[in-house]
Amino acid sequence: MAKKGSLSITSENIFPVIKKWLYSDHDIFYRELISNGSDAITKLKKLELMGEYERPEDLEYKIQVSVNPNDKTIKITDNGLGMTEDEIDKYINQIAFSGVQDFMEKYKDKANEDQIIGHFGLGFYSAFMVSDKVSIDSLSYQKDAKPVHWESEGGIDFEMEEGDKAEVGTTITLYLNEDSTEFCNEYRAREVIEKYCAFMPVDIFLDNETAEPQYETIEKDELTDKDTVVETVIEPARTEEKEKEDGTKETVEIEPSREKYKINKRPVALNDTNPLWNKHPNECSEEDYKSFYRKVFRDYKEPLFWIHLNMDYPFNLKGILYFPKINMEYDSLEGTIKLYNSQVFIADNIKEVIPEFLMLLKGIIDCPDLPLNVSRSALQNDGFVKKISDYITKKVADKLSGMCKTDRENYEKYWDDIAPFIKFGYIKDEKFAEKMGDFILYKNLEGKYLTLQDCLDENKEKHENTIFYVTNEKEQSQYINMFKEEGIDAVIMPAAIDSPFISHVEQKKEGLKFLRIDTDLNAAFKEEVKEDDEEFKKTSEELTEYFKKALNNDKLDxxxxxxxxxxVASMITISEDTRRMQDMMKMYSMGGMDMGMFGGTGETLVLNANHPLVQYVLGHKEDANTSKICEQLYDLASLSHGPLAPERMTAFVSRSNEIMMIMAGEKTESEKAE
Structure with a gap:
């Protein structure tokens, strides 16, 4: 049976190359080897169902991972099919090695962003990423099969001979290299296995061969045939003293003595073989969904709601998508969508498979039909993957629109949390936008939630096809008060995504225009002035000329x-087009550019000719302090619009002090100097 041979068909050892490619993902060997063991068990189960294999009565299918930090070894044992000598020669020496060559070819000359998703395909030979030497001990389920021992150093030459394994299955032993000894640490091993195999369909157990034995004590009636009794523990009876009728005391037994057993601690599987997403939604309680969310995402804020995906045709896809509760001030808007293949973790946030806007959510998607051994760019152009993406988009849109129709109260309650996600989806995904356009809500000044059509209908008589909006309720309070006084409504849109969002809505709704409430002075706020009112024209010209001179700003509108x-003495308005240009520049980190390059700041100082201060300026243009009033009116208008620049704020405070001193009858510093 003894056999030796060479695996490498060239003089070059390909494993250092693979190690370099997968430098940050060395830990995938655990996933690959445990997956192989799981496959072997799944195949044996099928043979058992077909009557081609009779399982021993006391045998439970499992994968055992044993680490030994002293020897720097890892053993991965399954009780699946096992392999004969011929099968090892075929699947390990030929096919598996051929697979690793294919793997290398796929990676060859690939940029990082175009790598194979999840690095599937390396299989058994992933062991050599972390090992100097690897051995296999296997016994096939086939009748009269002989055990086989195979080993290879460096993945180039191998030796194969008859082994001594007594149970059906396979044990792979890794003799770790010096750079990879972290993986035989029990806690590191647990971390990696839980990362990749937390929901694998076969029980996985981990033990440390160098650890001290651990024990637990159980009741007598809890003992099973699988338990190893270390010691019988007699728990004494519980007694208490009671007083008799004659005044004497006696000891009474209130609980008899109990026999317990100290046993070797029962192993606990690291994985959940039947994850929540595999169950029918009717089998899952609200608490099931919440506890699963906490366990997987380690987020102890309860999710708002969730969508359970379950599809068998035309492709197999299951999963759960959660809408997390987000604190806009502190939390990142980036979510986590975990992609699985037959309950084996592939990667987080594979944007080629999952619609980009869903990345704001948290969830798990398991798709056994997903092509794995392909590059990211190939996935982008894969029609099957596009169908998966479209299906997920449809399910999310159906859930949200259905909630808006049948559970409007909760939909409104959740709206502020889910709005960024829905608006992002509206911008990024045409099909999602079509389905959700009528179910996007806008909160008005009274805190009432309206659809787009509601907004247009309510304000049709006052400003047809125009929706006014507020971005900062504190900074724009002056304008809000004016709107309320005239009975004109506006919607509140404070998020960064609102600027590109309203632009998209305008593109889709012909004739619709969004205007911020400080864009221009609405006709409802002004008294009508006749075109031939020469006196008012003269007043306007004089005030404009004087203010430009006092402010030393000829370019100011x-x-x-x-x-x-x-x-209201004065206020600032900015044209909507200019503001959106400013928002775009901020979004793309172009805030340092001069708006003058685009035709000015778009800022207009509006003076109220009916206000006493403006009238005072008109009648006292020759007074020494009138220019200070002009500067003050300009700064106050700007402050009502937003914070002043530091230098301008300093000048404003200084001038305010001077004006108060004048009012108090004191001389200012400039007057004293004269």
Whole structure:
């Protein structure tokens, strides 16, 4: 039976090359080898069902991982099919090695972003990424099969001979190289196995061969045939003293003595072989979904709601998508979608498979039909993958639109949390936008949630096809008050995504226009001025000229209006087009560019000709302190619009002090100098 041979068909050892490619993913050997063991068990189960294999009565299918930090070894044992000498020669020496060559060819000359997703395909030979030497001990389920021992150093030459394995199955032993000894640490091994194999369909157990034995104590009636009794423990009876009728005391037994057993600690599987996503939604309680979310994502804020995906045709796809509760101020908007293949973890957030806007969610998608040994670029152009993406998009849109129709109260309650996700999806995915356009909500100044059509219908008489919006309720409070006084509504849109979102809505809804409430002075806020009112024209010209001179700013746009609200002396408006350009520049980190390159800042100073201060300026243009009033009116208008630049704020505070001193009858510093 003894046999020796060479695996390498060239003089070059390909494993250092593979190690370099997969430097950050050395731990995948655990996934590959445990997956092989799981496959071997699954195949044996099928043979058992077909009557071609009779399982021993006491045998339970499992995978055992044993680490030994002293010897720097890892053993991975399954009780699956096992292999004969011929099968090892075929599957290990020929096919598996051929597979690793194919793997190398796929990676050859690939850029990092175009690598094979999940690095599937390396299989058994992933062991050589972390090992100097690998051995296989296997016994086939076939009648009269002989055990086989195979070993190879460096993955180049091998030796194969008759072995001594007594149970059906396979043990792979890895003799780790010096760079990879971390993987025989029990806690590191547990971490990696739970990462890749937390939901594999076969029980996986881990033990440390160098650890001290651990024990537990059980009740007598809990003992099973599988337990190893170390010691019988007699727990004494519990007694207490009671007083008799004659006044004497006696000891009474209130609980008899009990026999317990100290046994070797029962092993606990690292994985859940029947994850929640494999169950029918009717079998899952609300608490099941919440506890699964906490366990998988380690997020102890409860999710808002979830979608259970379950599809068998035309492809097999299952999963659960959670809508997390996000604190917009502190939490990242990036979620985690874990992609699985037959309950084996592939990778997080594979954007070629999962619609980009879903990356804001948290969830698991398991698709056994997904092509794995292909590059990311191939996935992008794969029609099957596109169908998967479209199906997920449809299910999410159906869930949200259905909630809006049948459970509007909860939909509104969740809206502020789910709005960024829905708006991002509206921008990024045409089909999602078509399905969700009528179910996007807008919160108005009274806190009421409206659809787009509601907004247009409610304001049809006052401003047809125009929706006013607010981005900052505190900074724009002056404008909000003016709108409320005139009974004009606006919607609140404070998020960064709202600017590109409303642009997309305008593109899809012909004639619709979104305007921020400080864009221009609405006709409802102004008194009508006749075109031939020469006196008002003269007043406007004089005020404009004087303010430009006082502010030392010839380029500033100034407009004089007769406003109904006599309490507002001045205000700033900015054209909608300019503001959106500014928002775009901020989004693309171009904030340092001069808006003058695009035709000015778009800022207009509006003066209220009905306000006493503006009238005072007009009548006291020769007074020494009138220019200070002009500067103050400009800064106050700007402050109502947003914070001032540091230098301008310093000047504003200094000027405010001077004005108060003048009011108090004191001389200012400049007057003292004179």
């Amino acid at each position: 100034i407009k004089v209006e007769k406003m109904k609200n006599a309490g």
